[in-house]
Amino acid sequence: MGTISSAFSLISGALNADQSALSIVSSNVANANTPGYTREIPNWQENDPVSINGLECGTGVTQTGATSVRDRILTERLNQQQQMAAASGSRLAALNAIQALFTPDSGSTSSRAGDIGSDITGFFNSLSALEANPTNNALRQQVLSTATTLAGDISNAARMVSTQRAALDQEAAGMVAQVNALTASIAQLNGQIQSTSPGADAGVLEDQRQQDLSKLSQLIGMNQITTENNGLSIATTSGMTLVSGNSNYPMTTGVVNGVTHFFVGTTDITSDLASGGGSLGGYLAARDQDIPQVLNSLDQLAYGISTAINAQNNAGTNLNGVGGTGVNPANPSLDIFNPPVGVTGSAAAMSVLITDPNNIAAAGPAAGSGDDSNTVAMAGLADFAIVNGRSPSNFFSNFVTALGAIVGEVQTENTAQTASVTQLQNQTNALSAVNLNDEAVAMQQLQRSYQAASQVFAILNTIMTSALNLGVQTAVS
């Protein structure tokens, strides 16, 4: 159609397209502060060429819609980093609370878990003091008093750690409702996106889905799989499906061995979630790995001290001239501490049984009341490997150091992961959020930062390694 109207049509088409593009720009600006909004760019489509006076001419372009500037690889990576940062963050919070229990508080007069180290010393010191005057009632009373303090602090520590475990359990169980709400929302958005935009970016719907995915990443470890027609499946890190198409598979909870377990259908996914990431993963790692280790150490400490001290007291003779079960099996037991039936549960059950200070068997077997040989043996247990191959003080100090090391390790992990999330968020914002800056600037900034940081790291690493390994600094050329 080689007429002048074709030429007008070409110009008006271009103007219309320009007008549509401007409305997209307006939308970008209007939504600059809308959380999760992704900048859109207009799509241009060439029109079929026409012939005017024998010349082939293009008829310009038509604006056919908008495409959001997003990149799924980048957002998926951001989600993954968020999962890891959230997991180490919640685990760190739980560990910090545990560590605070075992921090000595010199200003406090009341006995507490942080005093266990000095309680151990105090108990064995009171036995040493009894050596000099084994018949002295005040010194005998002091042994019972320090034993009571030690047993009380250990059992209280075990109870407080168990209370924290119960709190974490409750916190973790409470997250299920949030996870299910998000998976239901994602499934619903999947359905809408697949029906309205099976082959194109779904704009606002996609933004909402990305926001839900980001929130879900804070809660659990997950993998996302892009499916046909712009759909998205979500599975746990071990592959248990949570969302497929427009269906979601809700998580349920049940109590197994006193703690909350998590299920999809009839499959128990608790250990999968604990290692997967997200806040839930962090809480479960603390609940199922860190806290049981702490409790086990306290149990070993209580078991070792109780068993060794009871055996030694039963091997001596009390102030009334009566020997314990180690001397004469027919005699009543002279157990100082509640005798543990096994390692597990020893700490929580630790208490002092005897109330009569005369029942401290300071004298050796068949020895007179002035004898101190059994007290010497009991006091000497302070340096014996009676707790899992270590002396009591050494074992406790190692336990506190190991706990501090785990906290430090998780702190390091969390700091690095949080920094990584910050970086990636900046890059994602530059790329897909409403931002008038060219993303190339952000890219250049990333590249420059990396290069400069590499230089800083290389120099510091060399001079620090040199200082630490050799004690002598070598300048980097």
Place this chain on the structure above:
Amino acid sequence: MQTVGGQQRNPELRELVVEASLALARLDAERLEELAVCCRALNRGLAGLSGEDRAEFQRQAHGASRDMEVFGRVLAATEAHLEVMNRVHERMRGGLEYAGRRTAWVPWSRTEKCDGNH
């Protein structure tokens, strides 16, 4: 050098490492380049340290080792991000993810003969 209460003091090595990590997390290239200059100066200064100062530096190096570990991990993450971003930009240059048909900027008129400008 930092000024505290009107007096200048040398920052601990640990502070330097922590600042580098934070600057990298913020992608503050300018600050990182400044820190690189500082590190080069520090390296030069260390060559002539006395025995006492050397022991002090060793103590500071011990104190900064965990922060150095964090810095290393942030740097490794940055390298991975850089790689991802490079791929993303590479792909964006070749068209957007959802664009079935190339939707990059199209000239208003394809043929040069009819627009009168050529």
